Amino acid sequence: MQDQILIGGKWLDGAGGDRISVTDPATGKEVATVAAGTPADATAAVDAAAIAQKQWAQTPPRERAEILRNCWSTLLAHSDELAEIIVREHGKPLADAKGEIAYAAEFFRWNSEEAVRIHGSIGTAPAGNNKIIVRHPPVGVVVMVTPWNFPAAMITRKVAPALAAGNAAVIKPAKETPLTALRIGELLHEAGVPAGVVNVVPTLTAGSWFEAATAHDATRMVSFTGSTEVGRVLLKRCADRVLKVAMELGGNAPFIVFNDADVDAAVEGAMTAKMRHSAETCTAANRFFAESEIADAFTAKLAKAMGAIKTGSGFDESVTCGPLINADAVLTVTALVDEAVNSGAQVAVGGSAIAGSGFFYEPTVLGNVAEGSAITTQEIFGPVAPIISFTDTDAMIDQANDTEMGLAAYVYSGDIGRGLNVCERLESGMVGLNRGAMSDPAAPFGGMKQSGLGREGASEGIYEFCETQYIAASW
Numbered sequence: 001m002q003d004q005i006l007i008g009g010k011w012l013d014g015a016g017g018d019r020i021s022v023t024d025p026a027t028g029k030e031v032a033t034v035a036a037g038t039p040a041d042a043t044a045a046v047d048a049a050a051i052a053q054k055q056w057a058q059t060p061p062r063e064r065a066e067i068l069r070n071c072w073s074t075l076l077a078h079s080d081e082l083a084e085i086i087v088r089e090h091g092k093p094l095a096d097a098k099g100e101i102a103y104a105a106e107f108f109r110w111n112s113e114e115a116v117r118i119h120g121s122i123g124t125a126p127a128g129n130n131k132i133i134v135r136h137p138p139v140g141v142v143v144m145v146t147p148w149n150f151p152a153a154m155i156t157r158k159v160a161p162a163l164a165a166g167n168a169a170v171i172k173p174a175k176e177t178p179l180t181a182l183r184i185g186e187l188l189h190e191a192g193v194p195a196g197v198v199n200v201v202p203t204l205t206a207g208s209w210f211e212a213a214t215a216h217d218a219t220r221m222v223s224f225t226g227s228t229e230v231g232r233v234l235l236k237r238c239a240d241r242v243l244k245v246a247m248e249l250g251g252n253a254p255f256i257v258f259n260d261a262d263v264d265a266a267v268e269g270a271m272t273a274k275m276r277h278s279a280e281t282c283t284a285a286n287r288f289f290a291e292s293e294i295a296d297a298f299t300a301k302l303a304k305a306m307g308a309i310k311t312g313s314g315f316d317e318s319v320t321c322g323p324l325i326n327a328d329a330v331l332t333v334t335a336l337v338d339e340a341v342n343s344g345a346q347v348a349v350g351g352s353a354i355a356g357s358g359f360f361y362e363p364t365v366l367g368n369v370a371e372g373s374a375i376t377t378q379e380i381f382g383p384v385a386p387i388i389s390f391t392d393t394d395a396m397i398d399q400a401n402d403t404e405m406g407l408a409a410y411v412y413s414g415d416i417g418r419g420l421n422v423c424e425r426l427e428s429g430m431v432g433l434n435r436g437a438m439s440d441p442a443a444p445f446g447g448m449k450q451s452g453l454g455r456e457g458a459s460e461g462i463y464e465f466c467e468t469q470y471i472a473a474s475w
C-alpha cells in the first residue's frame with residue numbers, strides 16, 4: 001500500500017513529518033496512516049508540475065492519447081486491488097467500488113479519444129483584411145481538490161481531460177480517502193505518465209496547503225469537487241490570482257413521479273438515484289415529489305425496497321449499503337430526520353442510526369414531509385428518502401426549483417412529451433427522464449446556479465482545461 005506523497009515522480013514523507021490516520025468507516029478503526037503534505041510540499045509539487053508540464057504540452061497529442069489509453073487499461077487491470085482499497089477507506093460495497101473503478105478508468109479512455117480532437121478554427125475577418133485563427137493551448141498547472149465520496153472517479157474525471165489537453169496536475173485528495181489517490185498516482189506512472197505530470201499530496205492542513213498551491217505563480221487553474229460552502233471559500237481565494245476555475249458543488253435533486261409513471265420503474269430508478277454508492281453522491285435524489293394518485297403506492301413500494309437493503313461492511317457481498325463516512329455524518333442525518341418527524345413526517349421504514357461499531361444509518365423513507373423542512377432544503381448525503389405529495393404541477397416545479405442548487409433532477413412519466421416539458425422547466429444541469437442514473441464520461445456533468453461552474457466529461461470537459469488564443473494573421 002502506498003503511504004507517501006508523490007511529488008515529481010518521487011515518493012516522499014511530508015516536510016512536517018505528520019501522518020494522516022485513515023479510518024474504516026464500517027468499524028471506526030484506523031486501517032493505515034499516510035504521510036501528510038505541508039504547504040511547502042504543495043509548493044514543491046507545483047514546482048515539479050510546472051517543469052514537467054512544459055515537456056508534456058510538447059508531447060504530440062497522439063502520444064499523450066496512447067499514454068492515457070494505457071492509464072485506462074492499467075486501472076482496469078488493477079480493478080480488484082483498487083476496489084478493495086476504496087472499500088477499506090470509504091466503506092462502499094465492493095460491487096460499487098468495482099463499478100467506480102470502471103467509471104474512473106473510462107475517463108481515461110474517453111479523453112484519450114478526445115486528446116487528438118482539440119479543434120480550433122480559422123476564418124476570414126468580416127472586413128476581409130486578415131484571418132482569425134483560434135487555438136486552444138493547455139492552461140498549465142491545475143490544482144485539483146477532490147472529495148471522499150468517489151475516491152477514484154472524482155480524480156480521474158479531472159486528471160484525464162487535463163492531461164489530454166497537455167496540463168500537469170497537483171492533486172489534494174480528501175484526507176478520508178488518500179490511499180486510493182496515491183495508488184492511482186503510482187499506477188498512472190506505471191502506465192507511462194511522466195514524472196511530475198501528476199503529483200498527489202494529501203494533507204491535514206487543507207487551508208494553508210491550498211493557499212500555498214494557489215499562491216504559486218505557475219498555478220493557473222483550480223478544479224474542485226465538494227460542497228458549495230467550501231467552493232465559495234476557494235473561489236474567493238482564486239479571485240486573488242484570477243485563476244481559471246471549474247467547480248462541481250452541492251446538489252439538492254428533486255425526483256418527480258407523475259401519476260402516469262410506471263410505479264415499479266420509478267421505484268427502481270429511485271433506488272438508484274437515492275442509494276447509488278451508499279447514498280453519498282452529489283446527484284442523489286434529495287426530495288421526492290409524488291403526484292397524489294400515485295404517492296401511496298410509490299411510498300409503499302419504495303419503503304419495501306429500502307427496507308430490504310442490507311447495510312454493513314462493504315466486503316460482505318450481500319451488503320448493498322455501506323456506512324456513512326464518519327460519526328458527524330450520522331449526527332447530521334439523524335438531526336435532519338428527527339426535525340422532519342417532529343414537523344409531521346411519517347416514518348415508512350427506518351428512521352434511526354444503527355447502534356454498534358461503524359457509522360451506519362438505516363435506509364429510511366419518510367412520507368408526508370412538510371414543505372420547507374430542513375431535510376428538503378439541505379443535502380442529506382445519507383440513505384433517507386423524504387416524499388412530498390403534490391397535485392399542482394406548476395406549484396411542484398416552483399418548489400423543485402426553489403433552491404440555490406441545480407445539479408441533478410429526475411422525472412418519471414409515461415408521457416414522454418410531458419416528461420420532456422418538465423425537464424426543460426427544471427433549473428438543473430442534468431436531468432434523468434425515466435432514468436435514475438445519468439453519470440457518463442461521455443456526457444457533460446455539472447450544475448446550474450450554486451451547484452457549480454463548468455462541465456466535466458463529454459467533449460466540453462477537455463476545453464475547461466484549455467485557454468483560447470486568437471491570432472490575427474495577414475499573409
Ligand code: SIN
Pocket residue numbers: 149150225248280281282283439
Ligand atoms: C458526485 O457525487 O460528485 C459525483 C457523482 C457521479 O459522478 O455520478
